Amino acid sequence: MTVNKIMVIGAGFMGAGIAQVGAQAGYEMVLYDIAPAAVDKGIAGVNKLLAKKVAKGTLAQEALDSTMALIKASTSLEDAADADLVIEAVYENADLKKDIFSQLDAVCKPECILATNTSSIPITSLAAAVKRQDKFIGMHFFSPVPVMKLCELIRAIKTSDETIGVVAEVAQKMGKVTVVAKDVPGFIVNRINSAMRCEAYKCLEEGVATVEDIDKAMKNGANLPMGPFELADFVGLDVNYSVLSTLYAGYKDSKFAPNLTLEKLVTAGDLGRKTGKGWYDYTSGEKKPRTDVKF
Ligand SMILES: NC(=O)c1ccc[n+]([C@@H]2O[C@H](COP(=O)([O-])OP(=O)(O)OC[C@H]3O[C@@H](n4cnc5c(N)ncnc54)[C@H](O)[C@@H]3O)[C@@H](O)[C@H]2O)c1
Numbered sequence: 321m322t323v324n325k326i327m328v329i330g331a332g333f334m335g336a337g338i339a340q341v342g343a344q345a346g347y348e349m350v351l352y353d354i355a356p357a358a359v360d361k362g363i364a365g366v367n368k369l370l371a372k373k374v375a376k377g378t379l380a381q382e383a384l385d386s387t388m389a390l391i392k393a394s395t396s397l398e399d400a401a402d403a404d405l406v407i408e409a410v411y412e413n414a415d416l417k418k419d420i421f422s423q424l425d426a427v428c429k430p431e432c433i434l435a436t437n438t439s440s441i442p443i444t445s446l447a448a449a450v451k452r453q454d455k456f457i458g459m460h461f462f463s464p465v466p467v468m469k470l471c472e473l474i475r476a477i478k479t480s481d482e483t484i485g486v487v488a489e490v491a492q493k494m495g496k497v498t499v500v501a502k503d504v505p506g507f508i509v510n511r512i513n514s515a516m517r518c519e520a521y522k523c524l525e526e527g528v529a530t531v532e533d534i535d536k537a538m539k540n541g542a543n544l545p546m547g548p549f550e551l552a553d554f555v556g557l558d559v560n561y562s563v564l565s566t567l568y569a570g571y572k573d574s575k576f577a578p579n580l581t582l583e584k585l586v587t588a589g590d591l592g593r594k595t596g597k598g599w600y601d602y603t604s605g606e607k608k609p610r611t612d613v614k615f
Contacts, residue, residue: 322404323404324348324404326350330358332411339366348392359393363388363391397424412440432455435457443457447477454480454482458473470496470498521581557586
């Protein structure tokens with residue numbers, strides 16, 4: 321099967337990034353969102369990112385123009401009718417995703433592959449919302465999509481080898497390294513990273529070291545590009561909390577039990593970089609230790 325047209329559902333942070341890497345790979349991309357303003361913002365964001373590269377001299381203006389020409393805005397799910405692949409990247413909410421997939425199942429042509437970018441919802445539970453379960457797959461990109469090299473491909477219980485092959489080729493054409501994982505909570509990266517992050521939270525609660533020193537230790541001693549707290553702030557503490565809750569529910573293993581301080585920060589609305597405060601304070605425009613809370 322040849323993939324030419326890809327529709328992305330949800331024009332947020334991940335959806336816009338997927339539209340960008342798809343267009344850069346030469347695919348005809350359609351970016352859809354229930355909120356028209358989100359589509360405009362997503363497309364403008366891709367344009368801004370590429371324009372910066374043009375200004376720096378690392379991208380030709382023609383490359384920007386040809387990439388942007390391949391991204392079309394959409395506010396109608398019906399535009400998925402002639403897509404070869406649909407990649408869903410809406411909020412991390414199982415009922416919302418199931419509802420969208422059952423609508424897509426009715427709209428899309430029979431050979432169209434349906435993929436979800438969920439971080440934590442079991443792929444098989446989403447696949448159950450459609451009749452074409454052999455053509456349903458997890459396509460887990462990492463943030464920011466244009467920068468991060470990995471795309472985990474997750475096999476739901478009925479995903480066919482052909483679907484894995486087609487989607488692997490698409491992801492690789494988008495410049496991604498692919499791995500195939502079974503449909504287990506957290507797949508590969510979030511499972512291993514979450515276990516490490518929980519250990520970092522325990523170190524903080526036990527008073528082993530400060531947020532800053534734990535990050536410093538892991539960056540300089542384990543050669544991580546970002547410390548566990550910096551990364552949690554970058555991804556969003558709400559996303560982090562929901563991933564941990566899923567892992568805890570899935571494995572029934574106390575090592576994944578969501579941390580109480582994390583829960584309090586989420587309840588207080590401090591979700592990391594996107595709200596200005598999380599494990600660190602970003603309100604001055606720079607990353608600073610928090611002085612308004614005691615961890
Ligand atoms: N942010 C990350 O680091 C990251 C990494 C990997 C995977 N993911 C997953 O990707 C998905 C999207 O995450 P995000 O960070 O881009 O979220 P986001 O909040 O930036 O974007 C979600 C978008 O979905 C749209 N949306 C909501 N309901 C919709 C509907 N019914 N139809 C169409 N669009 C709808 C919203 O308007 C919003 O623009 C989630 O499942 C998340 O778990 C996120």
